[in-house]
Amino acid sequence: MTCGSLFFYLLDYEDSGLSHLPVIVGMGGVNPAGRTSGHQAFRRTVLDVLPEAQQANTLLGLAALMRLASRDADERWHDASGQLLDAQTLVAQTRDHILNHTLIRRNEDPRFGAEGIPGNRRASLALETPLTFRLRRRELPDDLPPTWQVREIDRQQLEVTVPAGNMDVMLPEIRPAQVKAAGQLPTGFEPSQLYRSVHHPRGLSMSIFAASDCLGDSGLNWDTLRDRLDPDSVGVYAGNSIGQLDEEGWGGLLQSFVSGKRATSKQMPLGYGQMPADFLNAYVIGSVGTTGAALGACASFLYNLRLGVNDIRSGRCRVVIVGTSDAPITPEIVEGFRSMGALADDDSLKALDALELLTDSDYQRACRPFARNCGFTIGEASQFIMLMDDALALETGAEILGSVPDVFVNADGWKRSISAPGIGNYVTLGKACALVRDMLGEKALRERTFVHAHGTSTPKNRTTESHVFDVVARAHGIEQWPVVAIKSCVGHSQGTAAGDQLTSALGSFAYGLLPGINTVDSIADDVHAERLRFFQQPVAFEADASFINAKGFGGNNATGVVLSPNATERLLRKRHGEAALDEWRTRREIVRTRANHYHQSADAGRFDVRYRFGEGVLEGPELEVAADSIHIPGYAQPVSLNVDNPFGRLDED
Incomplete structure (x- = not known):
């Protein structure tokens, strides 16, 4: 289908009253099972029933994701220490670690660890005698209780005396995680x-x-x-x-x-x-x-x-x-x-x-x-x-x-x-x-x-x-x-x-x-x-x-x-029609080749993360604004301003 015939086809398609079908052409992400693209995360959830070769490929990809291994430009695998290993040996060495450190497991965040979660507990201290302590000048609250007495020791330190009586404080504590x-x-x-x-x-x-x-x-x-x-x-x-x-x-x-x-x-x-x-x-x-x-x-x-x-x-x-x-x-x-x-x-x-x-x-x-x-x-x-x-x-x-x-x-x-x-x-x-x-x-x-x-x-x-x-x-x-x-x-x-x-x-x-x-x-x-x-x-x-x-x-x-x-x-x-699908399948081969190249790189731990900070920044004066379009530098096609008006014109009468 040529570009011209495609244009007229789209006009006929829109005039037919049919809705456009939303198709999924890419997916990406990460969860506890691994990377989404190439179905890596899915394969982790059905790992035990996959053929042996697919299991090995899944585990190798996860090993690279988890920085347990890497693959060089010559397609050779290395463990985390850089030692050259064949794929079979690497799978055997990392399998248990991968299985135990993916999916749901004991929380590995140090904030939930054996020492517990840091917090504070309110308390009211009953001071039987005045309490004196030292602190740095910048640590002194701006709004002091009226009963506090402050004495300067030097340019950095102060001495504070709190009279006898009740003093509200926050006491630091470590609370054990109740959900692990x-x-x-x-x-x-x-x-x-x-x-x-x-x-x-x-x-x-x-x-x-x-x-x-x-x-x-x-x-x-x-x-x-x-x-x-x-x-x-x-x-x-x-x-x-x-x-x-x-x-x-x-x-x-x-x-x-x-x-x-x-x-x-x-x-x-x-x-x-x-x-x-x-x-x-x-x-x-x-x-x-x-x-x-x-x-x-x-x-x-x-x-x-x-x-x-x-x-x-x-x-x-x-x-x-x-x-x-x-x-x-x-x-x-x-x-x-x-x-x-x-x-x-x-x-x-x-x-x-x-x-x-x-x-x-x-x-x-x-x-x-x-x-x-x-x-x-x-x-x-x-x-x-x-x-x-x-x-x-x-x-x-x-x-x-x-x-x-x-x-x-x-x-x-x-x-x-x-x-x-x-x-x-x-x-x-x-x-x-x-x-x-x-x-x-x-x-x-x-x-x-x-x-x-x-x-x-x-x-x-x-x-x-x-x-x-x-x-x-x-x-x-x-x-x-x-x-x-x-x-x-x-x-x-x-x-x-x-x-x-x-x-x-x-x-x-x-x-x-x-x-x-x-x-x-x-x-x-x-x-x-x-x-x-x-x-x-x-x-x-x-x-x-x-x-x-x-x-x-x-x-x-x-x-x-x-x-x-x-x-x-x-x-x-x-x-x-079948002819349109045949042409699509021909064009799809190029797309599949590029996608497979990305999957192979990602499985080796080489991720093409796209982050373009500060590139192509525009603020308005660079635009070419016309009555029916706006051209934006860096964009090949203009923004059309021909919007749908389902309400008709008032001046037609």
Whole structure:
């Protein structure tokens, strides 16, 4: 298809009234299972059933990610000390370490270690006699109690005398961590070390890596792609559920007064929840198109995906990058969830299995969706996908990993408490199933779909979510609906949870495998499992579609429909014809070659992290502004100002 014929085809396509199909052409990120691109993280969750060669490649890639090994330009492997080793020996030496330092495990953050979490306790000292102490001049409070007596010793030191009586103080203490299980990124992987990071919160460093990984996975040259598009036809929707709350973000800002530390100029702006989108626009792709972030608690990824899908379907955007990035493993956030009774703390885990002490293997089994359980396990992750309209994907030869025809969102209505589950999820899943039935047929819905459950591992979730699945399955005549609960492997990454689920679903399409819930021995008696199929080990399953389900605090329910590459190609054949697909397959070979080159480099620990700070900065006077367009230096195509007006003109009368 020539450029001219493609132009007229697009006009006919738009006049037909059909929506553009949002197809997934790239994915990237990182979670406790590893790197998203090339399905590395997915392969880690089904490692034991993979062929031996794929197991070895997965472990070698993880060894490079975790800085246990590296591969040189001659494709030779070296261990961390630089010693030259053959691949088989390296796999044997690192396998146990990799298995024990990926997925859910004992929290390795030193803030949660054996020494405990530093804190303070309020106390009132009853001074029977005056108390005298010395301190440096700059440590003296600006506003002194009126009874304090201060004497200068020298230019640096002062002597303070406090009279007898009551004195309120904060006494430092070390509190033992009550929650020690977490889904942390693989040990040794630090995204901030891969680019020129300057006091970036962890979540934003993860965003830079994840977005770069997504671009590399696509096999497309971003600058070339951007040059063929109106700059306003690119969108970015990315955020998280609770902002950046580590010390470099709002966490450090909020602690500054009580901790005695100074707030920095970066902590306030970098803490905002939409900052992953801002970082992506400013430092990764240089986009001037539409942007934003939708926050929906644990459903945030799907909320952002819905915005991107709507923009693609309507034609407002031709390319949209969607993602979330959450790094919530901080003492304050963990304590907040623990105080709600939402987390699997150590005492609850010991009571669950009648144990006196917890071992490393007990922490690895902390998250048990749909089994006897006691709370979720917090995790961290960053996940990004690139969406294109189907015509552009065919035109560019993009790899099609799947497609997202729609995402459904509904609230719970009246609730007893803000954190209690409600009725909205019945509506979202019901709509999603109806769409798949109408697109693929009843047989495909019943026999070739599976559910990626929210599956948090709380007693309330196992009953309420399974009931949603069971009654919807009954309504559609589904007998044995496969249920995947990936949080058993990677934990609950809050707003990014559905991103973990979606990228895992893409792995299932690629490998024909569904991850098992390997942390459970049996399904709990109160789970509604009559029409559901749970399994402990990975199972072979060829699917046409997956339902990505999310149930967030406050009644934020969402269900996304993801079609497999095979089902998507069948749909594209019907929409565009076999000749168009043949031309696409020819162009795709070049894209695949570039993507494979990126995957091989990433598997060797050589990451092409894209971070362009201060490049191509424009402030306004450089623009060429006309009545119907704006030309931006550095962008090949102008921004069209011909906007849709559905309201008509007043001066026509």
